[in-house]
Amino acid sequence: MEKIFTKKLNITDIERRIVLSENLIEGFPRGHEAYLKFKDEGGKVWTFRCRVPPGGSSRPALSGDWFLFVRSKQLKVGDVIEIALDRDKDRAGRLKPARWVSISRTTKS
Template sequence: MEKIFTKKLNITDIERRIVLSENLIKGFPRGHESYLKFKDEDGKVWTFRCRVPPGGSSRPALSGDWFLFVRSKQLKVGDVIEIALDREKDRTGVDQFTIRFKKQLGIN
């Protein structure tokens, strides 16, 4: 497994979409949309919509089931996610990513 992205979540990531690094998905065309598979630490596979907006930004953003993932894992601002490219492909031979998270420790 090759770790390719780490991000501390902000309010936009939690409420709207999570913007990823430009080099996360090399060659992903602007204005294009695709559905990518992410496996969590429990082995559940999530399908997130990935879109690179047309125009200036070439940074892909995840939405769609991303919000179900956020709610399911009770993620909050300050938590950290890590995405890795999983060497194991799904049944159809498509690349699959692994997604993990670390909760920010709060002070009570």
């Protein structure tokens, strides 16, 4: 697996949406959205809405089931998440979904 993104969560990430790095979705048209599947460390699949706002400096953001994920994992400001891609293919030859491979807690519960 290839780690592609690490972020220390802030209040916006917890309450509204998590903003990602622009280079994560190169070529994705601005002003569009897609539903992306992520698998957590326990194997549960989550579907997050990914939207890239129109404009030159806008960054992609995940929302939708992101809020359920935050509540389920009891994430707080200061926690760190990592996203990794599983480059393996399924039996049909498609790339497997991106996976959350680690969630490390840096704040006290």
